[in-house]
Amino acid sequence: MEQVAEAGEVAEAGEVAEARVASVVRLAQELIRRPSRAGIDDYGPVLAVLEEWLSAHALPHRRLYDDAGNAREPVGLLVELPGGRPGRWWTLDACVDTAPYGDEAAWSFPPACGDIADGRLLGRGAADSKLAAAMFCHIAAELKPRADALHGGLAVLLDVDEHTGRFGGARAYLADPAAARPAGVLIGYPGTDDVVVGGRGLWRATLAVHGTSGHSGSRRTVVGAISRAAHLVRLLDAAELPAADADSAFPLPPKLSVTALHGGQGFSVTPDLCELNVDVRTTPGFAAHDAETLVRNAVARLDTELPAPRPTDITPVASWPSFRLAEDEQPARALLHAAADAGLAVRPKISGPSNIGNLLAGEGIPATAGFGVPYEGLHGIDERAHLAELPRVHAVYRQAVLNLLQPDRWSDRQSDRRSDRRS
Incomplete structure (x- = not known):
């Protein structure tokens, strides 16, 4: 009977995970269907999709603004989930503005379709980085019921001024006196082979x-x-x-x-x-x-x-300065360990191009700048994200965040793991 009950629990957990991933994809589709090309489109519609979802899940959020000139232009959306115990804050970051479409006639599908074909999510922003934004919102919602047991807090930064190169959302977040300063940031750029821990x-x-x-x-x-x-x-x-x-x-x-x-x-x-x-x-x-x-x-x-x-x-x-995190430095350590626990052979990587991690390094904030689903066509034609690895990528980020927000429990698990290796 116990084995039957355990099998039922596993099946139920699998169904919950499957429903969660399906919800992530649906939100990402809605985001892709609201064009948000940097410097071209109005960001209001894509932010409204996120705000409606966050409100439905009772997650506290607010817009971040660029105060340059007389117009207050939105440059991002900030979600803040405080824990019930003292500790450090950590941030999940994904952009929801995108590169331009380029030659739309060269695409084999409409750039803002948000369709799924052959296990791939199609459209501009599918890879960079609307799927990651949807995933990070869901992780915040999943952790909300257990927030009292978490140390510090979790912020989710959804930037709509990233592809301009200004990184306005990140700048507004760091300049906001009401926001808790993060101890580290995990940026959801795509690609399953590497965790980017540095860059020129x-x-x-x-x-x-x-x-x-x-x-x-x-x-x-x-x-x-x-x-x-x-x-x-x-x-x-x-x-x-x-x-x-x-x-x-x-x-x-x-x-x-x-x-x-x-x-x-x-x-x-x-x-x-x-x-x-x-x-x-x-x-x-x-x-x-x-x-x-x-x-x-x-x-x-x-x-x-x-x-x-x-x-x-x-x-x-x-x-911007170059940066590099050691493999045992947070948040790289938590993400690399969570990936290994999920059975992924992920290696730390130094990136040639610069990214928001460089801006954060200048502020003394360590960051990882890439781990996500496989992709094609990033910044080019026919951008698409492979969905087969989404469940594991989601689980890795969720576990990494829990490792950071439950440092005592994670230290105990690491000690047990070292003891098992010695024995």
Whole structure:
């Protein structure tokens, strides 16, 4: 009889998990069907879907606003679930704004369809990151009945200013005096193979290269701004950057790219101004100061070799530090252990591109920046998310959050595990 009862309990638990995953997918579908392309669409409809769901589940939430200028534009939605015991707060973060569609004619399905085909959720935002947003809302709802037993609290940040590169939701969250400052953040970017525990930083600047203007058909030869800018690009491309340090825990080297060049108009005038954008990806051994020094040295060489009426102007635009969490540092430790317990062979990874984790690192807040379902077409055509792994991904995040909010119980389990290995 006991075996029959136990089998019934397992079946019931399986049915509950199946219903939970189906609910996550339904919410994600509704989010995909509200276009929220960064800088293009109104974010009101997609936020309204989330607010209606959160209200139905009695989860406290509020909008975060960008106070720039006179208009108060929403940049995110913050869910806060306080625990009943003292402790640290942890945050689940997912963006609900998206990349643009690109050439819609190249898609094999409507970008905002939210349909399911061949076990995949279709549409812009399915992978990055509306499915994660729906999952994180459900985790908060699942933990609400047991909140009194939790230490600290759980926040869910739903950002609608991520794909602009401004990370306005995260900035507003950190600047909000009413919000508890998180001890760590888990960002729900997709991909089941890795837990991203670090990333290269960046230093960006716009360079204004000056020259002598004149008629392109004049007998007098002038060195225009475009020619000088082209010489500067060659100097930057030839600049020597250090290789990755084989003895370091950070496996990637720095990288410099000239990403834009603008100057001139028409054909008959040699321009006196050409602007170019420089993006330098930084590492612990080659930080923002090193990137700026390298660019300034190249500019000084240009102004010496090809003098102009005005020296080249350098305007720094953005700077984020690189970051790396050790595998035993929270919240990486909780997420990696939860993945291993779920039978997933997940490895920690240092990412080449920057992400919100870099912004958080600048604030002294550790973050993981990627673990989710497999995907295709992220930021491209035919974006889709594979749903087969969603139950395990959901369970991993849920367990990781419980590990962080129940530190005493998790420490006991870890001690038992070490004892089992020794015996």
